[in-house]
Amino acid sequence: MNPSLPNSFRTGPDESGHFGNFGGRFVAETLMPLILDLEKAYAAAKADPSFQAEMNGYLKDYVGRPSPLYFAERLTEHLGGAKIYLKREELNHTGSHKVNNVLGQIMVARRMGKKRIIAETGAGQHGVATATLCARFGLECVVYMGAVDVARQAPNVFRMEMLGAKVVPVQSGTRTLKDAMNEALRDWVTNVHNTFYCIGTVAGPHPYPMMVRDFQSVIGDETRKQMQEAEGRLPNSLVACIGGGSNAMGLFHPFLDDPSVEIFGVEAAGHGLTQLHAASIAGGRPGVLHGNRTYLLMDDDGQIQDAHSISAGLDYPGIGPEHSWLHETGRVTYLSATDDEALAAFMLLSRLEGIPPALESAHAIAKVTELAPKRPKDHLMVVNLSGRGDKDIPQITEILKGKKQ
Amino acid sequence: MTTRIDARFAELKKEGRSAFVTFLMAGDPDPATSLDIIKALPKAGADIIEIGMPFTDPMADGPSIQAAGLRALKGGMTLKKTLEMVRGFRKDDNTTPLVLMGYYNPIYIYGVDKFLADAKTAGVDGLIIVDLPPEEDEELCIPALKAGLNFIRLATPTTDDKRLPAVLANTSGFVYYVSITGITGAAAADSTVVGDAVARIKRHTKLPVCVGFGIRTPQAARAIAEKANGAVVGTALVDALRDSLDTKGQATTKTVAAVADLVASLAQGVRGAKQAAE
Numbered sequence: 001m002n003p004s005l006p007n008s009f010r011t012g013p014d015e016s017g018h019f020g021n022f023g024g025r026f027v028a029e030t031l032m033p034l035i036l037d038l039e040k041a042y043a044a045a046k047a048d049p050s051f052q053a054e055m056n057g058y059l060k061d062y063v064g065r066p067s068p069l070y071f072a073e074r075l076t077e078h079l080g081g082a083k084i085y086l087k088r089e090e091l092n093h094t095g096s097h098k099v100n101n102v103l104g105q106i107m108v109a110r111r112m113g114k115k116r117i118i119a120e121t122g123a124g125q126h127g128v129a130t131a132t133l134c135a136r137f138g139l140e141c142v143v144y145m146g147a148v149d150v151a152r153q154a155p156n157v158f159r160m161e162m163l164g165a166k167v168v169p170v171q172s173g174t175r176t177l178k179d180a181m182n183e184a185l186r187d188w189v190t191n192v193h194n195t196f197y198c199i200g201t202v203a204g205p206h207p208y209p210m211m212v213r214d215f216q217s218v219i220g221d222e223t224r225k226q227m228q229e230a231e232g233r234l235p236n237s238l239v240a241c242i243g244g245g246s247n248a249m250g251l252f253h254p255f256l257d258d259p260s261v262e263i264f265g266v267e268a269a270g271h272g273l274t275q276l277h278a279a280s281i282a283g284g285r286p287g288v289l290h291g292n293r294t295y296l297l298m299d300d301d302g303q304i305q306d307a308h309s310i311s312a313g314l315d316y317p318g319i320g321p322e323h324s325w326l327h328e329t330g331r332v333t334y335l336s337a338t339d340d341e342a343l344a345a346f347m348l349l350s351r352l353e354g355i356p357p358a359l360e361s362a363h364a365i366a367k368v369t370e371l372a373p374k375r376p377k378d379h380l381m382v383v384n385l386s387g388r389g390d391k392d393i394p395q396i397t398e399i400l401k402g403k404k405q
Numbered sequence: 406m407t408t409r410i411d412a413r414f415a416e417l418k419k420e421g422r423s424a425f426v427t428f429l430m431a432g433d434p435d436p437a438t439s440l441d442i443i444k445a446l447p448k449a450g451a452d453i454i455e456i457g458m459p460f461t462d463p464m465a466d467g468p469s470i471q472a473a474g475l476r477a478l479k480g481g482m483t484l485k486k487t488l489e490m491v492r493g494f495r496k497d498d499n500t501t502p503l504v505l506m507g508y509y510n511p512i513y514i515y516g517v518d519k520f521l522a523d524a525k526t527a528g529v530d531g532l533i534i535v536d537l538p539p540e541e542d543e544e545l546c547i548p549a550l551k552a553g554l555n556f557i558r559l560a561t562p563t564t565d566d567k568r569l570p571a572v573l574a575n576t577s578g579f580v581y582y583v584s585i586t587g588i589t590g591a592a593a594a595d596s597t598v599v600g601d602a603v604a605r606i607k608r609h610t611k612l613p614v615c616v617g618f619g620i621r622t623p624q625a626a627r628a629i630a631e632k633a634n635g636a637v638v639g640t641a642l643v644d645a646l647r648d649s650l651d652t653k654g655q656a657t658t659k660t661v662a663a664v665a666d667l668v669a670s671l672a673q674g675v676r677g678a679k680q681a682a683e
């Protein structure tokens with residue numbers, strides 16, 4: 001065994017928020033006191049049984065958990081290898097895994113007495129989840145969304161507005177997810193006294209990567225139990241798509257110390273890794289952005305490069321710091337799927353199982369079509385179906401029209 | 406260790422006045438014009454010069470300085486060229502303190518040790534890095550101090566008395582008090598409130614305290630100079646520069662003078678302050 005490997009992959013981060021060399025707290029001084037307060041408030045909540053009990057109540061009756069672990073029989077037959085299970089996060093209220101994290105953060109915000117919630121969103125799934133829970137708890141909600149994403153994810157924009165949130169189209173920079181995050185940080189610096197920043201993924205300054213992972217770990221915890229019930233053993237492999245990487249981290253984390261479980265993260269390869277893409281691990285290197293050190297897409301001068309993915313939710317030039325660490329330690333294998341592969345997987349799952357996946361999740365399905373046929377029939381493969389594809393149907397219709405012409 | 410910053414504040418103390426600190430983005434709108442502007446600043450009345458290092462994702466900056474950074478990057482500016490610009494300035498001026506201000510990633514990618522050595526050789530006196538709080542001092546602050554550069558920390562209205570000692574511990578040169586919670590270019594803070602904040606910081610340090618964010622006019626600069634050891638103006642200068650550009654965003658014959666004239670009138674404000682803070 002490699003002596004530099006830790007005894008456990010599940011003990012991070014350290015006290016200063018580092019996963020190996022990654023993570024940290026790279027933020028403006030204005031925000032630092034608040035981040036320290038948040039760290040304390042979250043530690044107190046985590047230690048309080050009534051917090052967990054209240055959360056479990058909402059997870060069950062409001063979100064609709066546990067989400068099913070579904071045996072995808074026709075996809076399995078079609079691929080002719082591993083037995084494929086879908087973790088049905090798309091059946092959650094609001095249509096994706098995002099709600100698990102937002103519920104947790106909103107409950108922490110309530111404990112801290114914050115009345116105004118801000119969020120960034122790419123595909124709009126995190127924005128919708130945040131708008132939903134702000135409506136439920138009577139909180140003011142402002143969602144920053146890149147102007148490019150506002151155009152390509154119109155159904156989610158209407159949904160957020162209908163729920164009472166203010167959606168701010170961000171015109172700065174490349175007008176996508178990273179710029180929405182910049183703008184949310186600018187809002188936070190300005191309104192630090194009354195505002196809680198509800199970050200949508202396992203990124204940002206400590207304690208966010210840890211806190212979001214903890215809230216999303218319900219995905220992996222349930223999967224473990226459900227697979228035990230269905231097959232009487234652990235799965236052999238896990239597959240999930242990665243933008244910032246919260247659905248993946250939620251599925252992976254409870255299995256990190258089970259060496260028999262192979263783990264695959266799938267980044268967005270966009271037009272291909274030699275062209276415009278959003279695969280930070282495959283095509284980037286360590287740098288510092290948005291409060292943490294992690295793999296980033298950038299040029300030789302350290303300027304952040306434009307990411308590209310067909311999926312707005314993966315269109316981000318970075319990745320959560322814990323993923324960077326899991327990549328460097330070799331515990332998780334990071335692959336990538338192109339726009340075209342994701343589109344094909346979207347069609348495949350729709351036709352074979354009657355489940356249109358979100359374009360984000362379609363990236364994971366795309367790699368399953370390569371991994372599953374190479375594995376034996378008793379190999380149990382779990383893929384996180386992190387979101388539903390309804391929001392993507394207008395965009396996909398346009399793309400298919402374009403291809404016919 | 407005495408740096409150009411320490412020497413400048415000692416001189417100003419003798420003169421009995423506060424410092425006027427200017428901020429402009431390196432390479433805005435192009436490297437040559439930017440150097441001409443920086444060279445014109447001391448004569449126009451700038452006591453200390455802050456030079457922004459352009460970055461694609463400046464999350465503590467308002468629209469004006471964001472746009473300045475993007476103009477500079479579009480004009481081909483890099484961190485290496487920023488250091489070249491400092492060398493160019495130092496050919497004719499070996500006394501005016503130069504402080505580089507920006508975000509950590511370009512420095513991290515350049516390589517911390519190489520950057521510090523090159524910056525020192527080029528004639529940089531201090532660094533202000535927005536996204537490096539004391540919690541990350543091992544990254545750049547400690548190595549910078551060892552390399553003989555000042556590391557100037559930002560203190561903000563959210564930095565309470567409990568936290569101030571940690572913020573001030575490894576700070577040198579001066580303390581930059583950000584007078585508002587917000588981004589650059591936002592509304593100005595009331596000078597009475599600023600005076601109280603400066604007094605609070607001074608209870609914890611002997612370092613000079615300069616105040617920035619929201620100062621746009623000679624009157625405002627004067628009011629702040631009466632409460633602090635220095636007044637920092639950035640967005641107003643960047644706006645004057647932008648307004649002098651042609652429709653394609655290129656420099657015109659008016660660009661250098663537009664900035665220098667505003668610097669001169671703001672410097673008058675600072676120099677007219679009744680009494681500099683002790």
